Amino acid sequence: MVLPFNRLLVLVVLMLVTAGGFSPNAAAEAPLRIVTEELPPYNMTQDGRVTGMSTEVVEAVLKEVGVHASIQSMPWARAYELALNESNVLIYSIARTPARESLFHWVGAIAPTRWYLYSLADRPVKLNSLEDAKGFQIATVNQDVGEQYLISKGFRIGEQLQSSTKYEHNYRKLKVDHVEMWISNELNALYLTRQNGEDPDKVLIRSLPIPDLSSDEGLSMAFSRNTPVETVEKFRAGLATIRRNGVYDAILRKWL
Template sequence: MVVLRTGMLIIMCISLFSGQCLAAELPEDIVFVTEEYPPFSYLENGVPAGLSVELLETALKRANIEFSSDQIRLMAWPDAYRTALTTNGTGLFSTARTPERENLFRWAGPLMQCPVVLFSENPNLKTDRPANQDLKVVAIRDDIGEQVALDAGISKENIFLVTTPSEAVQRVIDGTSDAWAYGHYPGESLIQTIAEDPDSFYILDELTRSTYYIAFNQNTEPSFIEIIQNELDAMKQDQEQGGISTYEKIVGKYIGPICAEKTHSREQITDLVNLTADAISRDATGTLADIQAGKHPYLDRNDPSLYVFIYDTSVTLITQAGRPDLAGVHFAGKPDVSGKNFRDDIVTGAMKEGTGFVTYTYSNPLETGIFFKEAYYTLVTGSDKKQYVVCAGRYVPCDET
């Protein structure tokens, strides 16, 4: 395993006004372990790479910690998992955070989410599907697939545990297991490289979505975990420059937008926009102040993913109830991760048609990743005689994608 070099320093400013910084030694026993789990972690020209690797590496770089991805060790998942349980200062990723694991580790994240599915090759299961408790399932030892299979009603005696994905794929091929419980994205990728006929595999069921974190050994220095957590949080918020956060840029390189499990109806967002537009037409100054302050209903008190945002006709964000820090940012020509200048489209549509819908991709405060989203907008003249483009959005549910 690789240990970060003794003597590395974390620079922590002790005062925003004093201009002085305090240097603290990085814990010398920090070790990072993972597995071959594309697109989250894999070897590229002999060096660890992938979505989770890049998130970790970027977080450490932003914290002024000298680090490179070749300081991460890939090993079989059961070995990596046991190492994190038993070795002080070990960070294990990508790890599903579950109630069963909650008190076994300290956590930083979330990094990303991934569906856990049942992969099968047997075409008969498409038409002659046994009950879950009768399915014979293979899972990787200490992987989330085992617990998810149990939660789905598959009996413990019908779950066979192996050490590597190659063993799991082979059991499905030779028929000793009906299905393999594993993460959707890495499972598809690994099947392509392992199976002789990867096209014969299909997804029998999606069982759940797991959210991945970095799991640290309980004896890891808490201040070090806090630094990583703070940087991961900041990477999801820094949209000011290019209109896309650092987190969105990294995730977009490896995984496209996904559908949302929880969302709102079109009626909810159109009602919110119309209510807000009416308020602005009667009292622009007071309404904009309430939006900037995040008051209900402009930021729903029970659901932070339902909020109002307002542009002027030059595509400058006047206010956003969910992100007041973005007020005043000029977003013209700044695309989403797919390259769509959706903010320009919103304002152009409002000036031409008055109202309408625009689809785009965006991060979600309730779920981890980047998502399909649509916004409803309307053009309104405020009581101050200025024109405003009032918007609210919803994440597109899976049954509409």
């Protein structure tokens, strides 16, 4: 039997599509991947398990929506790239900024945050404005919101900004005088200082608050753009439920 040319062409295309492993529902079929970074006390690995304040909120949402998925901790730049480019990726704790608004499907806020430029009490830096900070060396984390914010204000990596992959590296840079300031989330700064056996009230100086990055709902959960809308809506509803039933507030009280 000889097939008409049009039918033959359709069959060939279907065979090629099948052989290539492509599915029109590929985004829906991709397993959920959850990524974050080491940002204690929001997210951190202890005894081989990711925990922390934001992590507990995410886990509560997963339980509420009946989804089982493991959480991977990795350098922020890698987690950010995965969430930008892959399907079915959930990223947290991510700051929601105007520059990032269209890059992700935002689920909602999961933790408060306050940002400062910090210096050391034995080498205090006094600033009247962010512009004054351009005369100093500042420790940042690669592609995190603090670094992105300073770059948007005219700071340059390799000039004023000394970028690294881990927050604890920046605290060490400040301590050994490799930099004069450190841009950091307040809870993270306090946690790392205490982990070093020091009293933050005696060691750290808040040289300048960063109000543009600070709010009671500063850190969020977000999905990559190529994620089914149904998944995003399910997680939004789950987060709204744990906020309404008191689970969210209980987690924050535990950690704060």
